[in-house]
Amino acid sequence: MTFPQLDDIFISMIVCPVSKASVVQHENLVVSTCERTRLAYTIKAGIVDFLVVNATELPVVEWKDIMNRCNK
Template sequence: MSFDPQNLQDIIACPKTKTKLICDGDFLVSVDPATRLKYPIKDGIPVMLIDEATEVPQQEWADIMQRHNRHPETGELVS
C-alpha cells in the first residue's frame, strides 16, 4: 500500500516538532518556520525518521508554503 497524503493530511505530523506536514512532490514538509524540515517519500512510503529529514533553505521553504496557500514566513494557513 502506498502513501496517500490526502487521506492522512489531518493526522500526520512532524516527529520532531509535532507540527503539520504538507505534501510537496516526493517530500513531506513541516510548516514549522524554525526547523523547515522535509521528509522524503520513497517508493510511496514516507520516511518519518528525524535523522532522514533535511532542512529546507529559507527561500525554498517560503516558496513551498506559498504554493500550498500558507504564509511564507509563518507557515500558517492563509484564508
C-alpha cells in the same frame, strides 16, 4: 515529473516528528509547516521516511516557496 499524491486525510493526520507541526506534501517530500525547523522528509515507494536523521532542513527561501505553493 509526476509524483504520487498521498491521501489528503492521511496528510491531515500526520505531524512532523520533531516540531509536531502539521505537514504538507510537495512533489516527493512531506514538509513541516514549522518555520523554525523547516524539515522535509522524503517519500519512497509511497512511504514517508520520518526518520529524523534522514530529514533535510530546507533553506528559508525554499521552505517559504513550498508553503506558498501549498497555501500555508
